[in-house]
Amino acid sequence: MEKTQEIIKSTDLISDLRYQISNQIGAKSLLACIQCGICSSSCTVSEYIDLQPHRVVACLLLGLKDKILNSNAIWYCSLCHRCTERCPKNVDYSFILALLRNMAVKEGNMPPEYEITINNLLEHGFTVPYAGMMKKSIDRNREKFNLPEIVTPNLEEIEFIVKETGLKKILEDAKKGKKKEVKT
Amino acid sequence: MDYAFFLGCMIPLRSPQLEAAARKDCEILGIGLKEMHGASCCPDPVAIQSLGIETWLTIGARNLCIAEKMGLNVMTICSGCFETLKTVHVMLKRDKRYFDMVNEILGKIGYEFRGTSKVYHITEILSDKKMLEKIKDSVKVPLEGITLASHPGCHLIRPSKILEFDDPERPEVMDKILKTLGAEVKQYAEKVTCCGYCARLNEDIGDNLCEIKFNDLVKNQIDALITVCPACTSQYDLHGRKIARKSDKPMEIPVIHLPEIMALAFGINPKSENMDIMKRAIKPRKLLEKLKIEI
Incomplete structure (x- = not known):
């Protein structure tokens, strides 16, 4: 089979991409990667992804942001942490992947499944809805087992944290972006 | 404590x-x-x-x-x-x-x-040496003649640099507890295989990982799969039923949370205010029969 070679232009490289990630919590070890590939050979979802873990790291070190963010590798990870467990240089790949997901989300790529989860957290304090008929059925179920009543956390505090950490704005921007898309 | x-x-x-x-x-x-x-x-x-x-x-x-x-x-x-x-x-x-x-x-x-x-x-609290003795003393219905398989799952053991719990490649803490309850615990090839619940953006991943797991459990003639996480529990329970319906072989292996199997061994009524062993897709009827527990 003929192999087509991909040509990467130097102007496409974002030279400080690696530091944008490695400056964040738990990701300093990124710079220690030796491209041994043990992460890829340990990966639970390797047959489903279009960019193997060690290639994701290589792209990150090179500065190929779009190649990473357009890959399904950042979303299909099952978070089994086998890559992190086995890395001889202590690179925490699964944590780095979370940071890459954060980066994608900031650019407006928010999986609807995750949006539901954060909205539940904001509205109920839990990832499972706890209001109205749902609440009644949950309470009845808990009574059967003589379990203590559920106390909803202070939702203002949760909202304050989501706002202060910048996620609230990202959520609002994502909503606006969607409305625009619908219009056009 | x-x-x-x-x-x-x-x-x-x-x-x-x-x-x-x-x-x-x-x-x-x-x-x-x-x-x-x-x-x-x-x-x-x-x-x-x-x-x-x-x-x-x-x-x-x-x-x-x-x-x-x-x-x-x-x-x-x-x-x-x-x-x-x-x-x-x-x-x-x-x-x-x-x-x-x-x-x-x-x-x-x-x-x-x-x-x-x-x-x-x-699991960590239960596996303490003194606690294991207490568990042994509290068993009223020893799980004798029962073969169990443990599924520690990913987020209990990895990454070990942070979680510092059990051996991340050959976990054994759960097995120690299950043996204390009187059960035989079998080692199986797919023990540390992920359940796929967290890869929910692609359903094929979970389907295939569960099938791999159940095939190995059936081969090893396991009576029940024991879990320590509600995500793994529901993932295997629901996928297990789906796999069993598709297959012509008997594939129904109940998936039970560790505290539930422990309560069973402690002689707690399995359908009471303290637990409900039948509240799952794959019912553990055969397991209860083997233990001579009636409900």
């Missing part, structure tokens, strides 16, 4: 029967559980961490602050909660910059994270 009992979301809201069994076990074993009023979702180590690491760390730290105010260590019965809370605890203590950032936000709503409360999964 008392613990701040962190409930999470999935167990108290969707599967309260698992919480009931865990509470009963702890009562029998003298483990004191104190309610963490005001605690929220841990938050979810997949969705919330993926959306914003700072949000995840700060909400996690807020939950830990509640335990710190109580002056107690935290106990969870969910691997997801365990992973989040323990990782938040360990990473914030290792990273001064993020420790200060989190506290700056928490300070404005009247909390201070200090990192004084340690985080434990119930």
Whole structure:
């Protein structure tokens, strides 16, 4: 089979991409990667992804942001942490992947499944809805087992944290972006 | 010993029967559980961490602050909660910059994270040497003649650099507990295979991983798969039924949360206010027959 070679232009490289990630919590070890590939050979979802873990790291070190963010590798990870467990240089790949997901989300790529989860957290304090008929059925179920009543956390505090950490704005921007898309 | 009992979301809201069994076990074993009023979702180590690491760390730290105010260590019965809370605890203590950032936000709503409360999964508390003796003394219906397989799942054991629990490649803590209950515990090739629940953006992944697991369990003639996480439990229970319906071989292997099988061995009525063993897709009828337990 003929192999087509991909040509990467130097102007496409974002030279400080690696530091944008490695400056964040738990990701300093990124710079220690030796491209041994043990992460890829340990990966639970390797047959489903279009960019193997060690290639994701290589792209990150090179500065190929779009190649990473357009890959399904950042979303299909099952978070089994086998890559992190086995890395001889202590690179925490699964944590780095979370940071890459954060980066994608900031650019407006928010999986609807995750949006539901954060909205539940904001509205109920839990990832499972706890209001109205749902609440009644949950309470009845808990009574059967003589379990203590559920106390909803202070939702203002949760909202304050989501706002202060910048996620609230990202959520609002994502909503606006969607409305625009619908219009056009 | 008392613990701040962190409930999470999935167990108290969707599967309260698992919480009931865990509470009963702890009562029998003298483990004191104190309610963490005001605690929220841990938050979810997949969705919330993926959306914003700072949000995840700060909400996690807020939950830990509640335990710190109580002056107690935290106990969870969910691997997801365990992973989040323990990782938040360990990473914030290792990273001064993020420790200060989190506290700056928490300070404005009247909390201070200090990192004084340690985080434990119930499995770790149960596997203590003295506790194993207590468990042995409390068994009323030994699980003799029963072959079990354990599924520690990913978020109880990996990454070991942070979670510091059990051998990440050859885990054995769960097996020790199950043997104490009188069961035979079989080692099987797919023991540390992920259940695929967290890869929920592509359903094929979960389907295939569950099929691999069940094929191995059937080959090993396992009576029940024992789990320690509500996500793994529901993933295997629902997929297991789907696989069994498709197959012409008998594939129905019940999936049971560790505190439930323990309550069964402690002689608790399996369909009572303390537990409901039939509340699952794959019913453990054969298992109960083997143990001569009637319901």
